[in-house]
Amino acid sequence: MSIFKIEGGHQLKGDVIPQGAKNEALQVLCAVLLTSEKVTINNIPDILDVNKLIELLGKLGVKTEKLNKNSYTFQADEVNLSYLESDDFRQTGRALRGSIMIVGPLLGRFGKGYIPKPGGDKIGRRRLDTHFEGFINLGADFRYNREEYFYGVEAPNGLTGTYMLLDEASVTGTANIVMAAVLAKGTTTIYNAACEPYIQQLCKMLNAMGAKITGIGSNLLTIEGVEELKGCKHRILPDMIEIGSWIGLAAMTRSEITIKDAAWDELGIIPTTFSKLGIQLERRGDDIHIPVQTDGYEIQNYIDGSILTLADAPWPGLTPDLLSVLLVVATQARGEVLIHQKMFESRLFFVDKLIDMGAKIILCDPHRAVIIGHGFKSQLKATQMTSPDIRAGMSLLIAALSAKGTSTIQNIEQIDRGYENVDIRLRQLGAKIERID
């Protein structure tokens, strides 16, 4: 297991180019299974989870050609369905969360899809009911092997479109059901659909392949089934979670950073959420410029003077994937904020490490933490820590970069799952960070 060694307390400076979005990549890569024609995808982030999914597609028989570091073509004209019954699939399939989204396209195109319980962050319960209820609504037979945690759906006579109301606006669940429905007979209507930019991008790509999806960007999607889909070219958006992480890092280390080509209009309430913590940031064309926060940053209260709450919600609410970063950034603000992680029940436990480093945090319960900012009057202290999940890992890295002294972070594979060459890019900004293998 690799380690990051970080000498904190240095100001950084420079430009960063955001990577392509991890969660969009995981969806659109699965969509290549829907056609026998060639699909080209650009701006694919070179990160562990995405590379594992590309490897899984290769094992399924998808012909994969790497055009350059972040562009590939895929052709699923000879899919090997027997691989789904192999022991190797039981291992490879569970290595990441995104693998669940092979089920919808396989079911839609070939009438069957299997998956072992997928991996991903250990951040609380992560049920898959929404996915499978959706497939059942489309007419699939479902089975689950409890001993092996193995899920399967089959529809030998094809799927039939229908109306469905999802029990929750699940991101990967919506993507999976949409990918099954595009090849179903008749019209499918999905209400309470998730509508994150990841889903919008997937739907636009599917339409470019010949699908007929309307309602994109809303929670009501209508999908008129088609006989078959063709190839296309698709470009993945910049990763909004990575962009938020760079904003947080700049503020907390009081650095001047410009995030290039950030696709500002796709960021929803992310920029204003950082502004609520008092962080200065400026839109320059499609770049985000974060100046040195010379006087620190002060958390805004509500109009009536009550304490600010930052809580996650399905899009266009605040993504849960940025709450850990917002939390760590608040430790140096002036003022107080309540962080309420509603979706996941085990995502805030990493605050223990921040408390060890000197941060003033009260963990009220597994979902809520109150942060009392230091206002840069006292620096965090360096320490040794382990990355529990991808976003907590990044937050601990930000804490270490701002702290006095040398910290180490173990289990950095968790950070590599979602952040492309983060150590190299940080060094380019002047950070003192070393990867020890």
Ligand SMILES: CC(=O)N[C@H]1[C@@H](OP(=O)(O)OP(=O)(O)OC[C@H]2O[C@@H](n3ccc(=O)[nH]c3=O)[C@H](O)[C@@H]2O)O[C@H](CO)[C@@H](O)[C@@H]1O
């Ligand atoms: C690979 C991928 O794309 N992963 C993202 C995806 O995971 P994923 O698609 O697995 O997450 P879901 O959207 O299914 O739900 C996440 C959790 O939130 C709960 N929930 C969901 C919807 C809702 O309205 N209320 C609610 O409480 C669910 O019960 C679940 O525990 O979306 C999550 C929520 O944005 C993100 O954290 C993950 O980074």
Ligand SMILES: C=C(OP(=O)(O)O)C(=O)O
């Ligand atoms: C929770 C996340 O990822 P995954 O769903 O892949 O575990 C994340 O990206 O923050």
